[in-house]
Amino acid sequence: MFRSTRGNSTKGFISACAMAIALAGGAAVATGAAPATVQAQDYSDAFIDAYQPVADVVNAEGGDVASVVPQLDTIVSLAQNADEKYAAGNLILIAGNKTGEQPMQRRGLEIMLESGKVPVENVAQFQWFVGNIAFNEGDYMASRAALSAAVASGWNQDDPVGLIAETYWQSDDAVGGLAYLQEQIPGVLAAGGQVDSNWILRGLVTAYDAENFDASVDATAMLVKANPVQQSWLNGLQVVNALGEFEGDVRIDLLRLMRLTDTMTQSQEFIRYIAAADPRVYSNEISGVLARGLADGHFETDDPYYQEVKSTVDRAMAGDRAEAPSLVSEAEADANGESAMIAGNVLMTLEDWSGAEAMFAMAAEKGGVDTNLATLRTGMMQVHQGKVAEAQQTLAGVTGERAAIARLxxxxxxxxGG
Structure with missing residues (x-):
């Protein structure tokens, strides 16, 4: 019990001095019976004089709470010790509950937490409610701080990771949100939890809206790791392709990944692929692209464009196959890597992944070529063969504008696994 110089001044005070709270509808806090955990100590007469009449109104059935709200600031200013602060905060919370004003609820909860008198088993829950109310108010930095404190205090209900990530998305901070998820996901998995791919999908949308290419690559990599299905690749690669400002000879290797993951869904992607690859050089590869585009309804057999490209590849396909062995011999004899790149490209279009890998690796070693391109395609050929560890090591060496494609x-x- 609290001690005062006046024996009967405690009536009504204790009845308002605590609560049981539950969240509903996002952040509506409801009060219940006063728990026995409140340990009141010394309350000043000045505090009691200000507190008591307000508490009587707040606790009264049908009391005119709005009429005493202006007096709450005075009560807070008179609260000098922890118990007084806890009581003041609790009173504000109850008043906020009765008026339905979330800012008042939040203020009451925050004052109670600041008092240090909230029972340790309730601290995380209080912080969680503060974070929810702050989120509803659009105060995303404060929400993130409170929600993070709740998690640090042991709160693991109601998807705290997703809600904290959302504070970043709502602030249009794709980079910060993805960095937060990257940091949190290992712990979620280690604890036996599941990663909700919608967390990351929201980050991908935010990256797209912000036209942030690097963040879109980060989000795509995270998304397919969390949920390695075709839809994840579709969502991610469509955004990366839309945001990437690539020249054709760079974009083609992204389009090749899109073809591999069956995420080419637009006619323009097929046309870009054909233009970047050059049907005269990659005839066998483009023949497959044409066939898929025709099957998916992106081309018609009587379309002049389709007929022209198909005629070109039909004339070149047999010659490319026949010429491949001599190109390899020429590459082996050449002093620099130019001939090896040519041979590697032809073998790649023939889907001779092992032979192409050897040629691209040779090109990188001999030099005289774009080393990043040669290294990227060496890694791509290793991926096709299922040489996962080797591919990842090779692709990690790609720098510059091709690095993002190598990462994907x-x-x-x-x-x-290849």
Whole structure:
């Protein structure tokens, strides 16, 4: 019990001095019976004089709470010790519950937490409610701080990771949100939890809206690792392809990954693929692209564009196959890597993954070529062969504008095993 210089001044005070709270509808806090955990100590007469009449109104059935709200600031200013602060905060919370004003509820909860008198087993829950109310108010930094404190205090209900991530998305901070998820996901998995791919999908949408290419690559890699299905690849690679400002000879290796993951769904993607690959050089590969585009309804057999490309590849396919062995011999004899790149490209279009890998690796070793391109395609050929560890090591060496594409190929190797 609390001690005062006046013996009868405690009536009504204790009845308002605690609560049981539950969240409903996002952040509506409801009060219940006063628990026995409140340990009141010394309350000043000034505090009691200000508190008591307000508490009587707040606790009264049908009391005119709105009429005493202006007096709450005075009560807070008179609260000098922990018990007084706890009581003041609790009174504000109850008043907020009765008026339905979330800012008042939040203030009451925060004052109670600041008092240090909230029972340890309730601290995480109080912080969780503060975070929810702050979120509803659009105060996302404060929400994140409170929700993170709740998690640190042991709160693991109601998807705290997803809600904290949402504080970043609502602030249009794709980079910060993805970094947060990247940090949290290992712990979630280690604790036996599941990663909700919708967390990451929201990050991907935020990255797209912000036209943040790097964040879209991060989100795609995280998304397919969390949920390695075709839809994840579709969602991610469509955004990466839309945001990436690539020249054709760079984009083609992204489109090759899209073809491998069956995520080419637009006619323009098939046309871009054909233009970037050049049907005269990659005839066998483009023949497959044409066939898929025709089957999916992106081309018509009487379309002049389709007929022209198909005529080109039909004339070149047999010649490419016949010429491949001599190209390899020429590459082996050449002092630099240019001939090896040519041979590697032809073998790649023939789906001779092992032979193409050897040629691209030779090109990188001999030099005189774009080393990042040669290294990227060496890794791609290793991916096709299921050489996961080797592919990831190779692709990690790609820098510059091709690095993002290399990372996505490496992610494919990780989740698909080739």
């Amino acid at each position: 190929w490496s992610t494919y190797a990780e989740v698909n």
